Amino acid sequence: MTGTLFLIPTLLNYDAPENIPQAVTDIINSTENYVVENEKSARHFLKIAGIKKSFDSLNFQVLDEHTTPENISELLKPLFEGKDIGLLSEAGLPAVADPGSDLVLLAHDRNITVKPVGGMSSILMALMASGLNGQQFTFHGYLPKEQERRISKIKMLEQQLMKDHYTQIFIETPYRNSHLLKDILKECKPETLLCIAASITGKDEMIKTKSISEWKKSVPDIHKVPAVFLLGR
């Protein structure tokens, strides 16, 4: 009998442990094997999520952007010894805008049971709080770093929005937020709606949807603040 691969949501903000459901605490107290994006933050999360086991009894393996396809197969090994594995990313849901999907796909191929646990996703929290179309939407991940390509991507997203009304969602490395915001405000039509969802569940949470022309009147400082951007109409 093989083990189960549990996909465990962490938090967007480790100061808000009231967002961890009991289901997570139950699973981590019966799981000794973890595949994690970052070991230090995984230990921190497990602690605040109420793990009762000693850390010496736990086995951590790292899966990040440096993990090769050959290594991924190795990571699944405990499952074939009948042990469960918990997959954890640094923030939010594993395998969504984070590493992990290759491991999950391989698990399906090997006939392993994959069990997702519900929890916080900054993408969907931003979407529900935006007031923009939640019936159809596209998540694009990070926009291009290079300005010319970024601008052409922003224009493409706005055209797509005008065409089919799908909410267009994207993120940026926090220290490049200001550049991205500047480009959005410059390139988009005045009546296009922009939601900025910054520091979700943090003390300085700021989630606002306004037209581009309204945002231009007072540009928020979101430098280095984790944020999700959404375009709608």
Added chain:
Amino acid sequence: MTGTLFLIPTLLNYDAPENIPQAVTDIINSTENYVVENEKSARHFLKIAGIKKSFDSLNFQVLDEHTTPENISELLKPLFEGKDIGLLSEAGLPAVADPGSDLVLLAHDRNITVKPVGGMSSILMALMASGLNGQQFTFHGYLPKEQERRISKIKMLEQQLMKDHYTQIFIETPYRNSHLLKDILKECKPETLLCIAASITGKDEMIKTKSISEWKKSVPDIHKVPAVFLLGR
């Protein structure tokens, strides 16, 4: 001082209350005004989420597909009397593949603070458990009911997938699942990957990703079972 509009996740399956985080219990115990998709299931949810207030002290207003734009403005009234409102849909996150976004957008327009609470989304739980691309994806909501249009939509989604590798996610009214699945298996390329995520968090949960040719060898019975469908490669 105006009240806050809290967006409160419910459950996908009311038999699994261990998925409700303390944050939800805290908010419902300090909120007396609710805008809900369905009053009966909202009461049921509040009960299992640990509400301590008597139901007589609560005020429920319904927001569903029959609510007119004029009514929506009325629903916000308690906020201007300084009272908080909790928005609840029948399952999962409000305003995502469910009513609510018009209310949230109006709240932004009226300068109301909107606060999303993290919780279960069948769409993202299916995505993380699928092993398919979680860096870029599109959610299409319901596919067309009429078969010819449904088939042309399925073909379009597969073409889009081949072009840019975005995971294509969609849902169907449970009693039409079998028709949809039949069309997917008939129309898609044998090597295209299909994830079926059925009855998420339910006792009969079934989440599997296989190629179309593998699925054809043994077609699961998902008639009347809530399911999310994902195409990937």
